[in-house]
Amino acid sequence: MKVLVAVKRVVDYNVKIRVKADQTGVDLNNVKMSMNPFDEIGVEEALRMKEAGSVEEIVAVSIGVQQCQETIRTALAMGADRGILVKTEQELEPLHVAKIMAALIAEEQPDVVILGKQAIDDDCNQTGQMLAALMDWPQGTFASKIELADGKANVTREVDGGLQTLTLDLPMVVTTDLRLNEPRYASLPNIMKAKKKPIDEKTPEELGVDTAPRLTTLKVEDPPARQAGVKVEDVADLVDKLRNEAGVI
Amino acid sequence: MIPNQKQSPYYTDEHEAFRATVRRFVEREVEPYVAEWDEAEEFPREMYKKASELGLLQLGYPEEYGGIACDRFYGIILSQELARAGCGGLSASLMSHTIGTPHLSMFGSDELKARVLPPVLAGEKIAALAVTEPSGGSDVAALKTTARRDGDDYVVNGQKMFITSGFRADFYTVAVRTGGPGLGGISLLLIERDRPGFDRTKLKKMGWWASDTAALYFDDVRVPTANLIGEENQGFKAIMHNFNYERLGMAASALGYAQTCLDEASAYGRERHTFGKPLIENQVIRHKLVDMAMRINSGVAYLEDLTWRDMQGERIVADVCMLKVHATSTMEFCANEAMQILGGAGYMRGGKVERIYRETKVMAIGGGSAEIMKDLAARQMGL
Numbered sequence: 001m002k003v004l005v006a007v008k009r010v011v012d013y014n015v016k017i018r019v020k021a022d023q024t025g026v027d028l029n030n031v032k033m034s035m036n037p038f039d040e041i042g043v044e045e046a047l048r049m050k051e052a053g054s055v056e057e058i059v060a061v062s063i064g065v066q067q068c069q070e071t072i073r074t075a076l077a078m079g080a081d082r083g084i085l086v087k088t089e090q091e092l093e094p095l096h097v098a099k100i101m102a103a104l105i106a107e108e109q110p111d112v113v114i115l116g117k118q119a120i121d122d123d124c125n126q127t128g129q130m131l132a133a134l135m136d137w138p139q140g141t142f143a144s145k146i147e148l149a150d151g152k153a154n155v156t157r158e159v160d161g162g163l164q165t166l167t168l169d170l171p172m173v174v175t176t177d178l179r180l181n182e183p184r185y186a187s188l189p190n191i192m193k194a195k196k197k198p199i200d201e202k203t204p205e206e207l208g209v210d211t212a213p214r215l216t217t218l219k220v221e222d223p224p225a226r227q228a229g230v231k232v233e234d235v236a237d238l239v240d241k242l243r244n245e246a247g248v249i
Numbered sequence: 250m251i252p253n254q255k256q257s258p259y260y261t262d263e264h265e266a267f268r269a270t271v272r273r274f275v276e277r278e279v280e281p282y283v284a285e286w287d288e289a290e291e292f293p294r295e296m297y298k299k300a301s302e303l304g305l306l307q308l309g310y311p312e313e314y315g316g317i318a319c320d321r322f323y324g325i326i327l328s329q330e331l332a333r334a335g336c337g338g339l340s341a342s343l344m345s346h347t348i349g350t351p352h353l354s355m356f357g358s359d360e361l362k363a364r365v366l367p368p369v370l371a372g373e374k375i376a377a378l379a380v381t382e383p384s385g386g387s388d389v390a391a392l393k394t395t396a397r398r399d400g401d402d403y404v405v406n407g408q409k410m411f412i413t414s415g416f417r418a419d420f421y422t423v424a425v426r427t428g429g430p431g432l433g434g435i436s437l438l439l440i441e442r443d444r445p446g447f448d449r450t451k452l453k454k455m456g457w458w459a460s461d462t463a464a465l466y467f468d469d470v471r472v473p474t475a476n477l478i479g480e481e482n483q484g485f486k487a488i489m490h491n492f493n494y495e496r497l498g499m500a501a502s503a504l505g506y507a508q509t510c511l512d513e514a515s516a517y518g519r520e521r522h523t524f525g526k527p528l529i530e531n532q533v534i535r536h537k538l539v540d541m542a543m544r545i546n547s548g549v550a551y552l553e554d555l556t557w558r559d560m561q562g563e564r565i566v567a568d569v570c571m572l573k574v575h576a577t578s579t580m581e582f583c584a585n586e587a588m589q590i591l592g593g594a595g596y597m598r599g600g601k602v603e604r605i606y607r608e609t610k611v612m613a614i615g616g617g618s619a620e621i622m623k624d625l626a627a628r629q630m631g632l
């Protein structure tokens with residue numbers, strides 16, 4: 001079996017985000033970039049499938065600027081076998097990414113496609129669902145457990161009411177949730193080995209995908225600053241404020 | 250900031266990937282526990298295994314014995330990132346093989362290398378270096394522990410003092426006198442912990458609590474001559490050769506601890522309000538932080554330059570001595586200023602700055618004291 005894992009280059013989770021002065025977006029100058037944490041979980045899950053013997057090859061895909069190659073290298077250093085960089089300077093929307101992934105699926109014929117449930121930059125949570133729809137494949141989103149057996153997969157999903165387990169036919173699309181696993185760190189020998197693993201380069205045009213924007217960003221703003229709290233005298237005061245000022249009870 | 254996305258001629262993408270790995274390892278497996286380990290005066294032995302799984306113990310050792318071929322900038326990264334936990338005792342013992350085995354790796358017989366290096370690099374066995382004696386550490390040429398030849402054995406008698414990982418190491422590289430007085434009579438012997446007549450006691454100290462520093466006693470300990478590292482009476486040169494790298498490593502660590510002090514003090518300065526405004530808005534505090542950064546950055550530049558020059562084959566002894574003094578006094582300066590900025594909170598036990606403050610002196614004394622470093626530099630410079 002073959003697994004395709006999508007890995008997105010995003011602002012590192014430790015970085016304090018700053019909005020650009022002209023409100024056109026987030027300032028990315030000299031900001032540390034890393035692999036989207038949900039995608040690390042995706043790579044880890046693929047590695048575990050391989051270690052369990054159910055998968056032979058793991059292909060890591062990143063779509064975006066040239067530096068996305070570093071994100072692919074991270075996946076290769078964790079243990080993925082090869083990479084595909086789909087290079088574009090264009091800002092991408094979930095539908096573009098889903099279409100590019102669909103075109104790659106047509107070339108690569110994977111059995112399992114793993115994406116993060118969302119990326120921590122725009123938090124869209126759309127790409128996996130769109131991809132499954134484009135492919136007309138079963139989807140298991142927000143996965144907290146994946147078991148492969150006999151050409152099928154049992155995927156446990158984290159839903160509002162608790163856990164839901166689906167049995168999906170392969171090929172399938174899954175998106176990872178936080179509790180699926182704890183990703184490993186790349187060891188130094190694997191970092192060295194990753195240097196020699198191949199990364200293919202393609203462009204959206206070669207894959208026949210039009211990446212013209214369909215959305216227009218009007219303005220990006222900081223969320224409103226949190227208001228200072230107030231001290232209440234007693235419970236009666238609290239109830240009064242909740243009822244009459246906040247209007248929540 | 251510790252060089253991160255910094256443009257540099259020394260660091261490649263692989264170096265940065267390694268930095269990311271060590272940083273995470275330290276965040277997840279080290280930082281949450283160090284205060285506890287320091288109080289317990291010990292850390293779990295499995296940490297050696299965990300470190301080895303990521304390649305942290307194997308830097309620069311021959312691949313045939315389980316090592317990883319790489320340049321010395323990986324070592325700098327490792328020292329800097331470990332320093333972020335602010336627990337020198339852990340770093341010193343976890344990495345004690347980097348002073349305990351290089352002589353063996355460079356000058357030892359194939360048999361010794363095959364016996365010692367693989368388990369040490371795999372994190373299964375611990376290695377230590379024993380040079381210092383109760384009668385003195387600076388004057389290595391005057392050491393008194395003797396190894397008398399008797400058939401196919403040496404018989405070792407004497408004491409060693411202040412030995413890092415000295416209590417639970419499995420292999421000790423011990424400097425002994427096999428010949429006449431002075432530096433021409435010194436050899437290096439590999440001594441295993443379980444040899445009859447070899448005893449150890451653990452020492453209480455000001456800092457580095459997590460490290461098992463010990464006194465070693467040798468009472469007619471028989472050691473096969475096959476355990477001789479390199480040639481008889483040629484030990485002094487081997488000791489001095491590796492001191493260069495020990496000192497470069499200590500400089501990297503010292504600058505790392507200094508940086509941790511700066512990071513802690515700037516974070517606290519932003520958070521803490523006095524007289525109605527953040528502490529950091531006072532000029533006197535800002536100047537302290539800049540004074541710290543100034544010293545750290547010049548030290549790091551010197552360290553990287555020297556590391557590169559060493560890779561080109563240059564003889565850098567005098568500079569290494571000066572760097573070690575610069576780096577360790579920078580650490581002392583920064584620990585002092587950071588503690589002042591943190592105020593009473595900094596003085597409470599268990600914080601990074603409090604630990605580092607207690608660890609400044611061992612850095613300025615161990616591995617060659619500041620006075621000895623300056624003396625050696627002066628001689629090397631022909632002064």
Ligand SMILES: Cc1cc2nc3c(=O)[nH]c(=O)nc-3n(C[C@H](O)[C@H](O)[C@H](O)COP(=O)(O)OP(=O)(O)OC[C@H]3O[C@@H](n4cnc5c(N)ncnc54)[C@H](O)[C@@H]3O)c2cc1C
Binds near residue numbers: 381384411615616617
């Ligand atoms: C926590 C810890 C861990 C250590 N780990 C190890 C280890 O793993 N292996 C090991 O072999 N050693 C180890 N050491 C020992 C360390 O290397 C020595 O303490 C150091 O070399 C100094 O030796 P000394 O303590 O005997 O001081 P001394 O040599 O007695 O010197 C005392 C003081 O006098 C100064 N001095 C000495 N001679 C002169 C001179 N000619 N001119 C001016 N000033 C002079 C020194 O600078 C120092 O300040 C460790 C020490 C500590 C504290």
